[in-house]
Amino acid sequence: MSSMSKFKKLAGLSALMFAALTAANSVNAANWRYAHEEYEGDVQDVFAYKFKEYIEDNSDNTVQVYRFGELGESDDIMEQTQAGILNFVNQSPGFTGALIPEAQIFFIPYLMPTDMESVVTFFRESKAINDDFPKLYAEKGLELLKMYPEGEMVITLDEAITTPEELKNKKIRVMTNPLLSETYSAFGATPTPLPWGEVYGALQTNMVQGQENPIFWIQSGGLYEVSPHLIFTGHGWFTTAMMANQNFYEGLSDADKELVRKASDFAFEEILDHIDGLADEALAKIQESSDEVTVTRLNEEQIAEFRKRAPQVEAKFVEMAGDSGQQLLNQFKQDLEDIKK
Template sequence: MTLKSLIKTSGISAVALAVGLSSFAAQAQDVWRYAHEEFEDDVQDVFAYKFKEYVEDNSDHTVQVFRFGELGESDDIMEQTQAGILQFVNQSPGFTGSLIPEAQIFFIPYLLPTDEETVIDFFNNSVAINEMFPEMYSEQGLELLQMYPEGEMVITTDEVVRSPEDMRGKNIRTMTNPLLSETYRAFGASPTPLPWGEVYGGLQTGIIDGQENPIFWIESGGLYEVSPNLLFTGHGWFTTALMANQDFYDGLSSDDQQLVQDATEFAYDYIIDHISGLADDMLEAILERSDDVTVTRLDEDEIQAFRERAPQVEERFLEMTGDRGAELLEQFKADLEAVSN
């Protein structure tokens, strides 16, 4: 049962529920609750269990991990983290963008490179990510512990697509993220925001004609079964972030804060190795399971037809985020230039 449904059925207020559950959590301080958005053995799950491993090997604390659906959808686990019911949440900017509009910067197409080594170098050294974003997250009661990449975004569709013209009229599922919707409008499609739990059925029934995700998630969720045409446009990487409830983190002893930081670094180092080659392995697994899957990798001229539509998305980002978004975007580009040279 999600927090919202519990409130509805019980008739108690959100504040009362949060206070009661937070009080219960305070009585069990050694148990830290951590929720993420993915399934067993997916990237966020691997990260979570490495974090858990480090904490439990180096302290008396226990980390309880909740996977997708066990505590609701992405908005539910964020709500529970802000209320102090959860201590940690792993969530992508695709959903966090409703709280922190500047986090939608990851959905400006062709901003990030597709080369894995350059992407990782960027996350390791970016001033925008490591210095600017923590302040923005803090304003929402969140301690940003680590942003990290999961994999290149791949579009799946009901038929082979090679151009924005081929996208015209297609209902493409997006996360509930205004800038991602703008990206697909720019690409020629009709963006259709849907929670993750409705995606497979929507593809199966034709309510939506396609969606985007990293290839491991397309494999894990079986999306290729109902959306078998895979399109590599090179337009971006899926990014996620581990956060802690700010009050919880600030209330930790200095030793426990260091423990959290060390556990985060341990999990991050592991996951960077883990994602290397993961996309190729998952694509191979998909192709072994289905003869219906097609793989389309656009050439440079075809990519350019999509890339030339990116400026309108960047312009919309600046309209949504104002001066702070402009400053962030400028720093993003400077950071990317630094790792690309």
């Protein structure tokens, strides 16, 4: 056989092997389903698409992302994840609290710092976040992949206020979360649990007089149009969590488990860059869009009046979450002290 004939034969065999390998990969490739709670371009959406980007750039697997409303409300997508219909879900502890009482810890006011550097360090280094929470989620059939911050919580109201007394008789929409209701009761308001889809209309019709959310969500959801007075109380950051159905995750190959972990880490780093400065950009857009918007930033003396009501919320958390909640709270405080040092 001539050298040219050998070359052609080898080339042909290589092409066949490559085709067979490609076919095998396409058979093994999966389309994973991932749902979150926000709109196009919002923080959870950016995280989801960064996760998708990493998965698809580094494997033959694909990720189908579903945004808010496409598969229902937050409770719906969690039920679908637990049932194995969805592979991944992004849900805030505000909604997960009914399933995992300890997750409500993020709604103890003035527990978390509000400066960006401290918040990021906490999520990177906290033992409570990275060691304790995954165990709690695992008990509910969920593989916790990442917890991450979205932005400082801001209250919007029908008028500007600076004291808890001025919140008296005001109905404040809260997520369907018992501890968040306790927070606003402590602040002097009347908490009113509502699903997200009803919030704009409830504000518009004065069914409720206020609500809380990160500023980017207030901007993207148009909440400032019907609740134009923004109050920065410094009481906490909005936190969210990305997780997988545990049976699905445990059924993955070691290579795919590593892929999912690396994709989660990649999305986490990308989202920290994304939220840096996001609040200022969103506030600028709000102020550009409406002349009715006012911004009130409480000073330290005013914040102290709200802060002194926090211990009753902390006590309620321990009552709801029991011994494991107390242990988690102790770890949170230790982690925060370590960050200060």
